[in-house]
Amino acid sequence: xxxxxxxxxxxxxxxxxxxxxxxxxxxxxxxxxxxxxxxxxxxxxxxxxxxxxxxxxxxxxxxxxxxxxxxxxxxxxxxxxxxxxxxxxxxxxxxxxxxxxxxxxxxxxxxxxxxxxxxxxxxxxxxxxxxxxxxxxxxxxxxxxxxxxxxxxxxxxxxxxxxxxxxxxxxxxxxxxxxxxxxxxxxxxxxxxxxxxxxxxxxxxxxxxxxxxxxxxxxxxxxxxxxxxxxxxxxxxxxxxxxxxxxxxxxxxxxxxxxxxxxxxxxxxxxxxxxxxxxxxxxxxxxxxxxxxxxxxxxxxxxxxxxxxxxxxxxxxxxxxxxxxxxxxxxxxxxxxxxxxxxxxxxxxxxxxxxxxxxxxxxxxxxxxxxxxxxxxxxxxxxxxxxxxxxxxxxxxxxxxxxxxxxxxxxxxxxxxxxxxxxxxxxxxxxxxxxxxxxxxxxxxxxxxxxxxxx
Numbered sequence: 001x002x003x004x005x006x007x008x009x010x011x012x013x014x015x016x017x018x019x020x021x022x023x024x025x026x027x028x029x030x031x032x033x034x035x036x037x038x039x040x041x042x043x044x045x046x047x048x049x050x051x052x053x054x055x056x057x058x059x060x061x062x063x064x065x066x067x068x069x070x071x072x073x074x075x076x077x078x079x080x081x082x083x084x085x086x087x088x089x090x091x092x093x094x095x096x097x098x099x100x101x102x103x104x105x106x107x108x109x110x111x112x113x114x115x116x117x118x119x120x121x122x123x124x125x126x127x128x129x130x131x132x133x134x135x136x137x138x139x140x141x142x143x144x145x146x147x148x149x150x151x152x153x154x155x156x157x158x159x160x161x162x163x164x165x166x167x168x169x170x171x172x173x174x175x176x177x178x179x180x181x182x183x184x185x186x187x188x189x190x191x192x193x194x195x196x197x198x199x200x201x202x203x204x205x206x207x208x209x210x211x212x213x214x215x216x217x218x219x220x221x222x223x224x225x226x227x228x229x230x231x232x233x234x235x236x237x238x239x240x241x242x243x244x245x246x247x248x249x250x251x252x253x254x255x256x257x258x259x260x261x262x263x264x265x266x267x268x269x270x271x272x273x274x275x276x277x278x279x280x281x282x283x284x285x286x287x288x289x290x291x292x293x294x295x296x297x298x299x300x301x302x303x304x305x306x307x308x309x310x311x312x313x314x315x316x317x318x319x320x321x322x323x324x325x326x327x328x329x330x331x332x333x334x335x336x337x338x339x340x341x342x343x344x345x346x347x348x349x350x351x352x353x354x355x356x357x358x359x360x361x362x363x364x365x366x367x368x369x370x371x372x373x374x375x376x377x378x379x380x381x382x383x384x385x386x387x388x389x390x391x392x393x394x395x396x397x398x399x400x401x402x403x404x405x406x407x408x409x410x411x412x413x414x415x416x417x418x419x420x421x422x423x424x425x426x427x428x429x430x431x432x433x434x435x436x437x438x439x440x441x442x443x444x445x446x447x448x449x450x451x452x453x454x455x
Contacts, residue, residue, distance in 0.1 A: 002030065006037035013037050028054075032064050039072040047072050061088070063097040070103035096125055105134035112141035129155070133162040140169035160194055168200040176204035180213065195229055202235040211243040218252075234262045241270030259290075265297045272305035280305040296328055303337040312345045332358075336366040343373025348382045364393050371400065375407050380416075383407040 005016035013034075020026055020034055031054045038047040051069055054061060069085050086104060101124045108117040117138035124131055132155045139148035152158070152166050163186045170179035183201050186193060193201075198221060205214035218236055221227055233256055240249040253259075253267045264287040271280040284302055287294060299322050306315030319338050322328045335358050342351035351370050355362055367390050374383035383404050390400040401420050408417035 003033055006033040007040075011037070013041055013043075026059070028059055028062050028065065031059060032062070032068065035065060036068045039068050044072050055088075061092055063100050066092070066097075066100045067103050070100070070107050073107050096123075098124065098126060098128065098131075102128070102130045102134060105131055106137065109134045109138035109141060112138065114138035114142050114144060114147070129157050129159050129162070132156075133159060133165065136162050136165050140165055143173070145169055145173055145175070158189075158191065160191055160197065163191055164194060164197040164200065167197055171200040171204045171207070174207055176208045176210075179204040192224075195226070195231060198226055198229075198232050199235050202232065202239050206235075206239040206242050209243050211240070211245055214239050214243060215248075230256070230258055230260050230263065234260065234266050237263065237266045237270065241266070241274070244274075246270065246274055246276070259292070261287075261292050261295065261298075264292055265295070265301065268298060269301040269304075272301040272308065275308045277305040277309035277311075294326060294328075296322075296331055296334065299326075299328060300333055300337060303334060303341065307337060307341045307344065310345070312341050312347065315341050332360060332363060332366060335360075335362075336369055339366055340369045340373075343370050344376075346373075346377050348373055348377065348379055352382060352385065362389070362393070364390055367393070368400070371403050375403055375410075378407060378410045380407050380411045380413065 002016060002019050005011045005019065006013065016034060016037060020030060023030065031050060035047045035050050038044055038050065047069060051061070051065065054065070066085065066088070073085060086107075101120055104120045105117045105124075108114075108120065114135070117135055121127060121131055121135050132151065135151050136148050136155075139145070139151060148166060148169060152162060155162060163182070167179050167182050167186070170176070170182065179201060183193070183197070186197075198217070201217055202214070205211070205217060214236070221232055221236075226232055233252055237249045237252055240246070240252065249267065249270055253263065256263060264283065268280050268283045268287070271277070271283060280302060284294065284298065287298070299318065302318055303315055306312070306318065316338060319330065319334065322330055322334070335355065339351045339355050342348070342354065348370065351373065355366055355370060358366075367386055371383060371386045371390065374380075374386060387400050387404045394400075405417050405420040408414070408420065
């Protein structure tokens with residue numbers, strides 16, 4: 001009864017605690033069950049509380065105690081002092097137990113600390129495939145792909161974890177060709193990939209824009225029984241859309257019997273980014289009708305669609321509906337999209353008021369969008385106001401001065417344009433190579449427009 005309440009997915013940790021509290025002298029076994037139960041619950045920190053209580057009551061931990069605690073620490077994003085548990089392992093004499101050693105290796109691997117993971121690995125009496133995989137993970141997390149591959153190639157045997165870690169590392173580092181090569185080698189050696197492996201391979205296809213390889217991967221997924229996995233279908237839809245194959249994206253979307261909110265978002269975003277605004281709006285209505293709640297990603301895609309369509313008033317109304325009807329708080333990306341929409345329509349004052357009134361700090365991307373609109377419409381006064389805001393955010397960025405200079409040139413205000421270079425120098429602004437080319441072009445324009453000054 002106690003085991004079921006403590007560790008079963010259908011159990012009840014509160015009831016397990018009631019039973020535990022009635023025990024006069026709970027043993028290590030019962031402490032371990034509660035520690036394990038909490039390590040997989042919404043209150044994982046209580047495992048550490050129980051461990052401390054265990055020590056206060058002079059109940060000796062065993063290798064399972066430390067295995068549960070170390071796995072807990074590996075899965076927690078917040079670093080809570082790894083040395084404390086590691087030190088307790090050493091003091092308790094379990095540092096040579098393989099399960100504990102592997103848990104320590106994976107703890108430091110998850111933190112991206114390969115030096116400490118290697119030290120534990122070197123102390124292992126009989127390292128197994130779990131130990132080796134942990135070392136590969138450590139180097140990948142530390143962005144040391146060459147060292148990770150060296151360890152991978154030295155492994156006496158490899159499991160799906162080690163293969164997937166290496167393939168994912170290559171994919172995330174945009175080394176897509178290496179990811180493909182390793183994936184096909186994995187197949188040749190008869191190791192069956194898992195969901196994570198396949199998502200990484202699809203991501204590599206997306207990064208390269210290699211739709212033919214993507215089609216081959218899609219075929220492999222169908223032939224090997226992975227087609228039911230919604231996450232893989234979502235990744236394939238995204239891949240097809242970004243490779244420009246909207247027909248295949250639609251075919252896959254329509255064939256899915258189960259769709260997550262990510263599926264809907266992927267297809268709505270694909271339609272929006274390809275300028276198919278009406279399809280995006282129609283999908284949104286179907287999504288809501290199907291009882292799938294939209295999120296911030298959904299609305300960002302719809303705002304992009306409204307921008308492509310030039311439906312500014314409708315886009316602004318949708319933006320206003322987000323918090324009111326859907327309880328979704330707008331992020332900087334949403335504000336930036338609406339500001340871009342207003343700016344492209346020449347409604348610069350509205351865009352300025354929107355950005356100025358944001359409840360979150362603005363950034364140079366949002367203000368830069370408005371500055372580009374000022375340049376398009378030749379609005380000098382608004383351009384000056386926006387550049388002032390941008391200089392407050394990034395005083396040493398020369399590109400903003402260059403854009404304002406272009407606005408002055410277009411408006412025929414040569415004196416202000418000539419003064420911008422000196423203002424840049426006075427403020428210590430630096431100019432990127434691409435910005436320097438703009439300056440050179442702008443100076444040539446000024447020279448052409450002021451022939452009298454040379455005579």
